[in-house]
Amino acid sequence: MKEINIALLGFGNVGRALLRQLEKIGEAQDPKINLRAIADSSGALMIHTPELVNVLLTHKEAGRTIKAFAPAAFLAHPADILKAFQREHIHCIVESLPTNIRDGQPALDWLTAALSQGLNVVTVDKGVMVHGFDALQQAAASGNSRLAFTGTTGVAIPDELADDQVVEIRGVLNGTTNYILTAMQEQRLSFNEALGMAQRDGIAEPDPSLDVEGWDTACKILILANALMKADAKLAEVSRLGISDATQSLIDNGRTTNRVVRLVGRARLWQGRVRVSVAPKLLDKDSPFYALSGTAKAAVFRTAERGEFFSYARSGRDAISQIILDDVRSVVGSQ
Ligand SMILES: NC(=O)c1ccc[n+]([C@@H]2O[C@H](COP(=O)([O-])OP(=O)(O)OC[C@H]3O[C@@H](n4cnc5c(N)ncnc54)[C@H](OP(=O)(O)O)[C@@H]3O)[C@@H](O)[C@H]2O)c1
Numbered sequence: 001m002k003e004i005n006i007a008l009l010g011f012g013n014v015g016r017a018l019l020r021q022l023e024k025i026g027e028a029q030d031p032k033i034n035l036r037a038i039a040d041s042s043g044a045l046m047i048h049t050p051e052l053v054n055v056l057l058t059h060k061e062a063g064r065t066i067k068a069f070a071p072a073a074f075l076a077h078p079a080d081i082l083k084a085f086q087r088e089h090i091h092c093i094v095e096s097l098p099t100n101i102r103d104g105q106p107a108l109d110w111l112t113a114a115l116s117q118g119l120n121v122v123t124v125d126k127g128v129m130v131h132g133f134d135a136l137q138q139a140a141a142s143g144n145s146r147l148a149f150t151g152t153t154g155v156a157i158p159d160e161l162a163d164d165q166v167v168e169i170r171g172v173l174n175g176t177t178n179y180i181l182t183a184m185q186e187q188r189l190s191f192n193e194a195l196g197m198a199q200r201d202g203i204a205e206p207d208p209s210l211d212v213e214g215w216d217t218a219c220k221i222l223i224l225a226n227a228l229m230k231a232d233a234k235l236a237e238v239s240r241l242g243i244s245d246a247t248q249s250l251i252d253n254g255r256t257t258n259r260v261v262r263l264v265g266r267a268r269l270w271q272g273r274v275r276v277s278v279a280p281k282l283l284d285k286d287s288p289f290y291a292l293s294g295t296a297k298a299a300v301f302r303t304a305e306r307g308e309f310f311s312y313a314r315s316g317r318d319a320i321s322q323i324i325l326d327d328v329r330s331v332v333g334s335q
Contacts, residue, residue, distance in 0.1 A: 001091075003033075004033045004092060004329070005036040006036065007093045008094050009039045009096070010040070019053065022035060036088050042065035042066050044074060044084070045069065046084055085114070092120040094121075094328065096125065100128075103127075108128050108131060112139045116145075121147050123148075129219075130219045133227070149223065152219075153171075154220070154319070154323070155299045155311050164304060166303055168266070168302040172289045172298055173297055174211055174263060175297055178293070179201075179204075179294055181247070182294050183197055214263065214278040218265065221276055222238055229267055231267060231276060250280055260282070261282055262283055262292065263280050264289065266278075298312045
């Protein structure tokens, strides 16, 4: 395939960053990815005039809606939008709606309908994968479509895992908590000082609870466990301990024993079931996560036959856009 047509479902930080990345790489793409539709919470617009995209970007960055941009041409209803995506030969939808860790909606309904109608999907939305993994797989099977979700965990799944059984996954999967823990250990800041610094640096959210309470790590390790270990586990079943000022005593312990503290998500086979947990752990020098400081993330996959495979997550400003583009090419290219 020479060209791939995509639709952006969600045009916030991630959607706009992807658009800027596409502009930056311009013609230097193989295959070329064309933006053919954009949807926000007001509705969707099919893009027939590529020159309009930059005007739409400026309009959105001013905090306005797609409906206000093109009141006569926009589509409001999901069923009409999906029909238009098919009519316009969209090869892949890129979904970046706000994540909803309670039930995955409204993205779950969108993606189930899209996949079952034969539309491929790349998602970066953890909520939909945590709550709808099986439903989405079934929808993809019935629609003969494909789903990719590397952006939900940030960690690329090594190809070698395909012909082996994964028996354990461990990961430092949240950059914000790793940044805070690094500052507590290397700069000897208190938890609150390190959190404040992370917020000032634009790394932690004003409300940091999803990160520091371990929810983000719990979602990511659960997605990996469901995808690779058929865990069939729910978010409520994940044993979860985040980081707080109480983590200081673990850090003090690490200082006297030459170990470091990282927030580790873990999924392992135990007594015939996959157990999933998140907790700050003391790690010694031979741990693959010992040197993983700042916002760096990585995972280790242990298999029954072939040992362990290590995978770094990409980091940096363009990381999520690069991950999405790779997923789009992989999903469309493998059909
Ligand atoms: N930011 C990152 O670096 C990053 C990295 C990995 C994953 N993620 C995930 O990416 C997703 C998006 O993050 P973001 O920072 O781009 O969020 P955001 O800035 O809040 O953007 C969300 C977009 O979704 C649109 N939207 C909301 N409800 C909708 C609906 N019912 N139908 C259609 N569109 C709807 C919003 O419309 P309006 O514009 O009209 O409000 C907005 O355009 C989240 O799930 C996040 O967890 C983000």
